[in-house]
Amino acid sequence: MMNEFEKHVGPIELEENHLVIESNTVLSKNAEKCLNVTTKEEKNKVIVKLVVKKNCVVKNPISLCFGVLKKDTIQNLDIELVFEKNSSATLLAHCVFPNGYNITHNMDAKVLLQENSSCTYKEVHYHGEEGKIIVNPYARIVLEKNSSYRNEFKLLKGKAGKVNFDYEVLCKDDTTAELTAIVNAKSNDIINIKEKAVLEGKNSSSVLISKIVLNEESQGNVYNEILGIGDYSKGHVDCTEILTSKKAIAKATPIVDARNNTSNITHEAAIGGVNKDSLNTLMSRGLDKEESIKIIINGLLK
């Protein structure tokens, strides 16, 4: 599975702390004393609980490698992540479906960050070249006082298939959440991104970022919502969707909802073709149009 990821996406290193799941089977797991990882295989499902223990700062990233090598498979992962008080860790998830044909990947995650904890979760997906796959990453994240959560979802190589990304974060006092989704869609891919932040606590803040390049006949639907409830809560939605073909479709729905006169919720969206000013700038340096578009798109997906 890791070889397939390396072949199509890039180098991958399995860290000492790791968990590898193929289809609905745990292939390998290892956890140092700062972590508690339990797994349970059920029929057509794997249940995972990963706890970062109190006061533990895990220096090296925790590798998660999830995937399906066979065709016609449904993978169901129920994941619970708990960061106990004053803990911190980075999780690097590699999700690989190289033979993406009639595959459904369902990830149902619950994430709890207790007081003063910090989590960075980076996930890179590869769905094969056929992309006949449905991927449903679903996460509900709760941030308790003074914790911070950063999530980055990237799908840049191969065909995406149908992606239904649905993440919601509840931010209590003095917390920070940043959710980023970056996707390069092609052919008839359908990318549905739903990100929501509920800024319930005072001084809570959140940034929701979506960057999607839609090639050929692909479709992108981005729904970003920030709800400002707590005193001095701050939120920002930033959505960019670039269409490189006449047949691609981009839709964006930013919802900025403030229910407190001290909160500040903003949004910006850029949807359409490649920015003409950027294009003119690069062409005036002697680059041809195609090369200029490539630089703009690669920059966006970087």
Added chain:
Amino acid sequence: MILKLEKLNYGISDKKILNDFSLNIKEGEVFCLLGKNGTGKSTLSNIIMGVKKAKGKIIFNNKEISGLNITERAKQGITIAWQKPSNIDGLSVEEYVRLGNKEATKRDIKISLRSVGLAYCDYADRLLDDTLSGGERKRIELASILLMPVKLVILDEPDSGIDVISLFFIKKVINLLKNQGKSVLLITHNGDIATASDNAGIICKGKLIKQGKPLFIYDYFKNNCGDCDNYSKEDLENDE
């Protein structure tokens, strides 16, 4: 002549922005074009660069280039330092400066950044995004054109919306370009910058109405040119 503009006409709906506009720029000359807000200065620079199409002839280096696109004109030897330089997501300052001259060495980049008062170690890896101030972005724009092997540089209001320090570096860049033997079309309404040119002219109602030595022209401009009633909305938006 490096650039000959012959009877350029450009309008939006019924409004004429350029009206039989003609201008010659010699090789190695720094020509300053003065004009009030909205008189078509930025429209002219866009027409020369190939962003907009106008009626009339544009002859560059003895070749008619009116039918060429932006890239082709840049390859012929024309470039522009944009009035509002665009940011490019994900591109570093070094990558941007190198775009116009892929042969440029790290040393070349260092020198060009230093010429506009930016230290390589502080700026090379920074991204070309909103974290840069307007003055910093304009200076990076100038550093990038310093490296380009071109014959004509259009400086479109390099002084708009910047600080005094940046102003000093703009004058320095104009002199460097001149020393490199490049011709410059400097578009501005700043008298201080205008004095760095060899010759100057005034654009009014879409025509070049006066031409001469920069001090004389700037003096005339200051005392005689009010707001233009032939303004171009596009240019006003650019000026804001």
